[in-house]
Amino acid sequence: MLQFTRTKIALILLTCLAGFVVAMPNFFSKETVASWPSFMPKKQLPLGLDLQGGAHLLLAMDQDEIKKDWMNNLRDESRKLLRDAKIGFTGIGVQGTQLVVKLSKPEERDAAIKQLDKVRQPIGSAVLGTGGYDVEVSAGNDPGTVIVKPTDAGMRARISNAAAASIETINRRVNNLGTSESTIVRQGADRILIQFPGLKDTKELKALIGETAKLTFHEVHPSIRADEAKMSTIPAGYKIYPGDKNEGPAEYLLREQPVVQGDDLADAQPGFDNRTNEAVINFRFNQSGARKFGNFTKDNVGKPFAIVLDNKVLSAPVIREPILGGSGQISGSFDVDSSNRLAVQLRSGSLPAKLTIVEERTVGPSLGADSIADGQRAGIIGGIAVVILTILAYGTFGIFACVGLLVHLILTLALMTLIGSTLTLPGIAGLVLGVAMAVDANVLIYERIREELRAGKSPISGIDAGFQRAFVTIADSQLTTLCCALIMFWLGSGPIRGFAVTLTIGILTSIFASVTVVRLLISFWLKAQPKGRIQIVPV
Amino acid sequence: MLMKLIPVFRGFDFFPHDLRLPFMKFKAAALIGSIAAMAIALALCMTYGLNYGVDFKGGSLIELQAKSGKADISALRDKLNGLGLGNVQIQEFGTPSDVLVRLEEQPGGEMAQQPAVQKVIDSVSSDYTQRRVEVVGPAVSSELRMTGFIAVAAGLLAIVAYVWFRFEWQFALGAIVALSHDVILVAGIFAFFQLEFDLSTVAALLTILGYSVNDTVVVSDRIRENLRKFKKMELNELLNLSINETLSRTILTGVTAIAVLISLYIFGGEVIRSFNLAMLLGVVIGTYSSIFIAAPLLGYLGVKRDWSDAAAKAVAATKTTRAKA
Numbered sequence: 001m002l003q004f005t006r007t008k009i010a011l012i013l014l015t016c017l018a019g020f021v022v023a024m025p026n027f028f029s030k031e032t033v034a035s036w037p038s039f040m041p042k043k044q045l046p047l048g049l050d051l052q053g054g055a056h057l058l059l060a061m062d063q064d065e066i067k068k069d070w071m072n073n074l075r076d077e078s079r080k081l082l083r084d085a086k087i088g089f090t091g092i093g094v095q096g097t098q099l100v101v102k103l104s105k106p107e108e109r110d111a112a113i114k115q116l117d118k119v120r121q122p123i124g125s126a127v128l129g130t131g132g133y134d135v136e137v138s139a140g141n142d143p144g145t146v147i148v149k150p151t152d153a154g155m156r157a158r159i160s161n162a163a164a165a166s167i168e169t170i171n172r173r174v175n176n177l178g179t180s181e182s183t184i185v186r187q188g189a190d191r192i193l194i195q196f197p198g199l200k201d202t203k204e205l206k207a208l209i210g211e212t213a214k215l216t217f218h219e220v221h222p223s224i225r226a227d228e229a230k231m232s233t234i235p236a237g238y239k240i241y242p243g244d245k246n247e248g249p250a251e252y253l254l255r256e257q258p259v260v261q262g263d264d265l266a267d268a269q270p271g272f273d274n275r276t277n278e279a280v281i282n283f284r285f286n287q288s289g290a291r292k293f294g295n296f297t298k299d300n301v302g303k304p305f306a307i308v309l310d311n312k313v314l315s316a317p318v319i320r321e322p323i324l325g326g327s328g329q330i331s332g333s334f335d336v337d338s339s340n341r342l343a344v345q346l347r348s349g350s351l352p353a354k355l356t357i358v359e360e361r362t363v364g365p366s367l368g369a370d371s372i373a374d375g376q377r378a379g380i381i382g383g384i385a386v387v388i389l390t391i392l393a394y395g396t397f398g399i400f401a402c403v404g405l406l407v408h409l410i411l412t413l414a415l416m417t418l419i420g421s422t423l424t425l426p427g428i429a430g431l432v433l434g435v436a437m438a439v440d441a442n443v444l445i446y447e448r449i450r451e452e453l454r455a456g457k458s459p460i461s462g463i464d465a466g467f468q469r470a471f472v473t474i475a476d477s478q479l480t481t482l483c484c485a486l487i488m489f490w491l492g493s494g495p496i497r498g499f500a501v502t503l504t505i506g507i508l509t510s511i512f513a514s515v516t517v518v519r520l521l522i523s524f525w526l527k528a529q530p531k532g533r534i535q536i537v538p539v
Numbered sequence: 540m541l542m543k544l545i546p547v548f549r550g551f552d553f554f555p556h557d558l559r560l561p562f563m564k565f566k567a568a569a570l571i572g573s574i575a576a577m578a579i580a581l582a583l584c585m586t587y588g589l590n591y592g593v594d595f596k597g598g599s600l601i602e603l604q605a606k607s608g609k610a611d612i613s614a615l616r617d618k619l620n621g622l623g624l625g626n627v628q629i630q631e632f633g634t635p636s637d638v639l640v641r642l643e644e645q646p647g648g649e650m651a652q653q654p655a656v657q658k659v660i661d662s663v664s665s666d667y668t669q670r671r672v673e674v675v676g677p678a679v680s681s682e683l684r685m686t687g688f689i690a691v692a693a694g695l696l697a698i699v700a701y702v703w704f705r706f707e708w709q710f711a712l713g714a715i716v717a718l719s720h721d722v723i724l725v726a727g728i729f730a731f732f733q734l735e736f737d738l739s740t741v742a743a744l745l746t747i748l749g750y751s752v753n754d755t756v757v758v759s760d761r762i763r764e765n766l767r768k769f770k771k772m773e774l775n776e777l778l779n780l781s782i783n784e785t786l787s788r789t790i791l792t793g794v795t796a797i798a799v800l801i802s803l804y805i806f807g808g809e810v811i812r813s814f815n816l817a818m819l820l821g822v823v824i825g826t827y828s829s830i831f832i833a834a835p836l837l838g839y840l841g842v843k844r845d846w847s848d849a850a851a852k853a854v855a856a857t858k859t860t861r862a863k864a
Contacts, residue, residue, distance in 0.1 A: 050810070058679065060649065202672070206653065356649045358676040360656075367602065367670040367810075374808030382802035389795050425811055426739065429803055433746070433818070436799040440753065440792045447788040473760045476705060480756060481749035483697040488745050491690035496742045503746070 002464055002523040012520055015512070016407055022414035045417050047197075048424030048498050051372050053365030054197035055205060059166075059355040061190045066162050066353045067097065067155070074099050074135065074148055076257055077119050085115040099148040106144030113137050113146055123157045134158065159190055162352040167192055170355075172348035173208045192355065202362050212310055212354050213345035215262035217293065218254040220304045220316055226251035241306070243313045244332055252313045254306050259296045264289025266326075268346035270339040273331060279339040280331045283346065290326025298322040309342075375428035382432045386439055394446050400521040401442035401514070408438045408506070408513035415505045424498030434506030437481065441514035445470040460526065467519055474515065478507045560786070563779040566835035573832055577720055580727020587730045592737030593673050595687065597644035597680035599656045602632060602671035603663060609635040610667070618662060624655050633809035637670070649676040671810075687741040691722060694748045702756065709840040710759050710833075714752060717833040721751045721825045728820055739814040747821030750796065754789055754829035761785050762834065766844060775838045782834050793826040 004012075025033045025044045033042050049056050071094045078101060082089055088104035089112075103112055120133035134154025140147045150158070167184050170192065174182050182196040199205060218241075221229070226240050226249065234240065239256040243249055266286040273280045285293055296305070297319045306316040307330055314332040334342065386405065391398035412434060416423070449466030457465060485507065488500035593600045603610070612629055615638060619627045628641040640659060645651040652674050660669055675683070695718055703711035722744055729736050761781040769777055800822060804815040 060678070203657075356676075357653055357674070358649050359679045360653070360672060360674040362669075362672040364668065364670045366604070366668075371808050371810055374806060374810075378803045378806035378808070381806055382799035385798040385802055386795055389791070389798060393791055425808070426742065426814065429807065429811055429814065432799055432803060433796075436796045437750070437753075439795050440788075443788050443791050443795075444757065447785075447791075451784070469764075473757050476756045476760060477753040480698050480701055480752045483701060484694045484745045484749035487690050487694045487697060488742055491686050491741070491745075496738055499742055499746075503749075 002460065002467075002519065002526065004520060004523055009520065012516060016411075016517065019407070019411040019414040022417055023410045026413055026417060043417055043420075045413065045423045046420070047368070047372070048422040048427065049195060049197055049361070049368075050363050050425045051368045051375075051423065052197055053200070053363050053368035054195065055199045055202045056359075056361040057194045057196075057202070057205070057209075057357055058187065058359035059192045059194065059209065060358045061159070061163060061166060061192070061355055062353045063159060063190050066159055067150075069352070070150065070158055071097070071099060072256070074119060074150075078116055078148060081115050081118055082112065085111070087112050087115060097150065100140060101146040101148065103144045103146065109139060109144060109146060113139065116146060116148060119148065121154075123153055156189070163190060163192060165352050166355065169349050169351050170194065170209055173344055174205065191358070198365065199362075200365065202360070206357065207341055208344065209351075209355055211342075211345055212351040213262070213342065213348075214310055214350040215265065215346055216258035216308045217260045217296075218256075218258050218306045218308055219296070219300070220306050221253040221255070222303060224253055225249070226253040229253045241308060241311060241313050244315070252306055252316060254308070254313070258308070259305070260285065260289050260293045262346060262350045264292070265346055268343045270336070270343045271329075273329070276331075278331055279334040279336050280329050281334070281339055281343050281346065282329050283327065285326040287326075290324075293326065294322060294324040298324075371425045375425055379428060379432045383435060386435055390439060390442070393443075396525070397446055397522070400518050400525070401439065401446070403521060404442060404514045404518040405435055405438055407517050408510050409435060411509040411513055412502065412505050415509065416502065421501045421505075422498055423502075426496060426499035427502045430499040430502030430506065434503060434510070438506065438510035438514045440477070441470075441474045441510055442518060444473055445515070445518070463522060463526075467515070471515065474511065478511060482507050558786075559779070559783050561779065562782050562830060563775045563835060563838060565831070566775075566838055569831035570835060573720055573828070576727075577723050580723045580730070583727045583730040584723075587733065589726065589730050589736040590733040591684075592735040592740075593641070593675050593680075594737040595680055595684045597652075597675050597677050599642040599652060599659075599675075600671070600673040601640040601642070601656060601659055601669060603638050603640060603667040604670050605636040605638075605667055610638045612638060615640075615663065619659060622658055622662060624658065627659075637809070638667075644677060644680075649678065652676050683738060687738060690741060691744055691748075694745045695719065695722075698748060698752045702752070702759070705756075706759055706763065707843055709837055709842050710762075712840060713833040713836040714755050714759075716836060717755055717825075717828040718748055718751055720828045720832055721747055721821055724824050725817055725820050729817070734816065735813050737813070739811065740817050743814050743817035743821065746818060747825055750822055751825030751828060754792075754826055755833045757788065758782060758785050758829055758834050762837065762842075766842070770844065774842065774844075778834050778838050782830055786830075789826060789830065793822060796822050 022041055022043075025036075025040075025042050030044065033044060036042060075092055075094060078099060079089075079092055082092075082101070087108050089101055090104050091100075091102040093100055101112065101116070103109060116137045120135045120137065123132055123134050132151065132153055134150060134157055136147075136149050136151050138147050138149070139145070163186050167186060170184055174184070174194070174196070181198065182194060184192065184194050187193045194205075194209075196202075196205065221235065221238055224235065229235070229238070229240065230251075234253070237255055237257065238253055241252050241254050243252055264285050266284045266289070268281055268283045271280055271282045272278065301319050301321060304316045304318045307314045309332075314330060387402050390401050390405075394401060409431065412431065445466050448470040449463050452462035452465045452469075453459065482504065485500050485503040489497055489504070603615075605611075610631070612631065616627070616629050619629065619640065624645065625643050630639050631637065632639040642655055642659065645655045656672060656674055660672075695715060698718065699711045699715045702714045725744060725747065726736070728734075729740065758781060761784055762778060765772070765777050765781050765784075769780075772780070797819065800815055800819040804812060804819055807815055
């Protein structure tokens with residue numbers, strides 16, 4: 001066991017050297033590293049949000065809103081399909097999670113089902129053909145009714161698409177904040193995690209993602225007012241929308257199907273109205289939006305239309321002349337900040353559903369800096385304590401163990417740098433704790449050597465046996481710790497995960513550093529001894 | 540000086556090697572004491588209850604730093620209690636200029652938490668800067684509570700399965716009792732002193748599991764080795780011998796870990812102090828439990844004595860014949 005071939009020695013030394021080279025940038029400041037010549041490695045461990053400061057926001061999508069929107073869409077589409085096929089129906093309504101269509105003539109049911117099948121969209125990839133449709137169309141229990149019902153898989157796909165779309169929208173909005181280091185990822189079915197390093201104030205960020213910014217233009221009912229409709233019945237296809245509190249009536253009766261949607265916006269910029277000096281938003285439609293809006297205004301001159309943001313009516317101006325150029329102006333009760341923000345939100349598109357912050361962890365940069373300083377100080381003092389204890393206990397061999405620990409620390413840092421894991425505050429604790437646990441391997445070996453020597457073995461065979469016998473125990477104890485670390489990784493988010501990663505890597509490197517490297521050092525030491533002078537004194 | 544150091548493997552042995560402490564004599568007392576301690580700890584968790592942090596209880600935590608001088612906690616308390624946000628807890632955090640403000644979960648679900656925090660920050664922003672904000676809504680806190688519980692349970696089971704696989708069921712049983720003991724006692728201490736119990740405490744508990752089972756595995760390895768070596772030795776004597784033989788290692792590793800943890804506890808900063816405290820308690824308790832619980836339990840449970848290859852083959856043979864039949 002104490003014999004090493006030359007290749008093995010070279011490999012061990014090379015590993016240590018490589019680890020040292022990779023880990024080195026972490027010991028210098030960013031500026032120093034940047035000034036190094038290009039052939040030197042420059043990758044540093046990224047600091048976690050708790051160390052460099054920043055925001056961690058977990059957002060939850062409003063699933064009910066997505067479902068509701070979808071059901072409304074299905075209803076509108078079904079209505080159109082049936083009309084196109086000239087199939088009469090007396091009612092079409094959303095009941096919970098399904099759409100119930102009542103046909104005028106029950107005998108047309110098969111034709112209706114065939115026609116309504118067109119609302120179905122295949123889900124899953126086209127190549128794999130995982131099959132199935134997002135919606136199921138079937139005959140209802142009552143004669144002459146057809147049920148249109150989203151399938152579970154369809155619902156999942158819908159929510160998944162909405163999450164993906166939300167992430168893109170947030171990405172575009174957040175990029176307007178000027179920093180690009182943010183990460184926005186999906187978590188679970190309906191959650192989105194935003195991590196934003198270095199952000200000092202989350203107010204702006206929260207305001208940016210806090211609105212869905214769904215902009216729509218609606219036709220106002222030509223004769224019935226909202227309060228009148230409330231007393232009697234609301235005409236089919238119309239809906240009551242609340243008004244913006246500051247101006248105009250409290251409620252409006254609008255056609256539910258919008259004329260133009262925010263998707264058709266080509267641009268939106270904050271500006272000022274020349275006459276009133278009020279903050280406004282100037283917008284421009286894309287081609288199809290401009291055409292739709294142009295046609296609508298041409299047909300409705302003299303009538304009001306409503307500009308609706310997030311289901312609230314901002315204003316309902318009267319169309320004085322057809323607006324054919326595709327651009328316009330929205331005024332409301334904006335100030336400079338809110339018009340700026342709304343312009344950003346409109347440019348980046350609307351969110352499919354409202355997002356609620358369900359978890360926030362924000363660390364200010366000053367706390368992060370303090371934590372780094374605290375972690376370093378505690379680590380150095382703890383490290384010194386370990387070195388003193390080890391050398392006290394084992395003398396020269398204690399020095400070897402400390403060299404092993406140093407290699408362990410450097411390799412752990414190097415591996416973390418290589419896989420790009422982030423260093424968190426619990427991660428620093430994990431590093432220090434890892435050192436304490438790596439010592440255990442050496443303690444096991446050395447205690448074993450002492451025993452073997454006491455039992456009367458010669459120094460060399462004692463050392464040999466010590467390494468061999470202790471190894472089983474070391475492997476056992478490391479593997480059990482590994483179990484815990486892996487579970488922690490699965491459990492944890494952010495900082496805790498950082499701790500688990502450090503612990504895991506620490507376990508892996510400690511076998512190499514505390515066993516192999518220390519064994520190599522001891523074999524060098526033995527060779528360097530003049531013959532007959534090896535006197536290992538068991539206490 | 541260096542020359543003198545080189546050829547000598549001499550250190551300071553923490554324990555004289557021929558010291559034979561009669562651990563097994565105290566096994567009954569130790570077991571009864573430990574069971575009593577566990578019962579008390581469980582009772583404490585029930586009556587006092589664990590002081591769940593924001594992670595598990597939901598609500599908000601805001602760390603503030605006075606812009607100049609010391610933080611005036613009583614003035615802050617008057618101000619924040621006037622906001623109508625329910626029970627607001629305020630405490631000094633580390634230095635006199637830092638305070639930690641805790642808001643309980645606001646009624647009104649997920650949407651209601653953020654405005655409450657903004658209210659606090661706005662009302663103190665002239666005198667304080669915000670250092671840290673943690674807001675955990677009702678859904679996430681209940682999920683975290685669940686994952687925390689599952690993680691500790693899964694950690695225990697994974698370890699026990701490993702020990703069972705590597706040793707015998709008696710060892711696994713000893714390990715699970717010892718590990719549950721550690722976790723329950725740490726939880727009991729947290730309940731008694733009403734220390735904050737959050738996600739980082741759970742991480743500490745998991746690390747403690749890993750550390751404590753280290754000790755147990757080291758002793759078990761030695762027991763197994765001695766079982767092969769001394770086939771005729773009386774079991775209690777053999778267990779006692781094994782504990783004593785590994786004692787110097789147990790103590791030295793424990794002392795090293797404790798030294799590091801004390802340093803982390805004192806100098807590591809306020810943010811991870813509760814994590815470090817849990818670890819510190821766990822290492823002390825874990826060291827105790829592997830000596831006084833895991834190994835002595837084997838004395839009661841009994842253990843397979845014949846570990847020779849022949850015996851193993853015989854067992855395997857009966858298994859296959861049974862399988863064939």
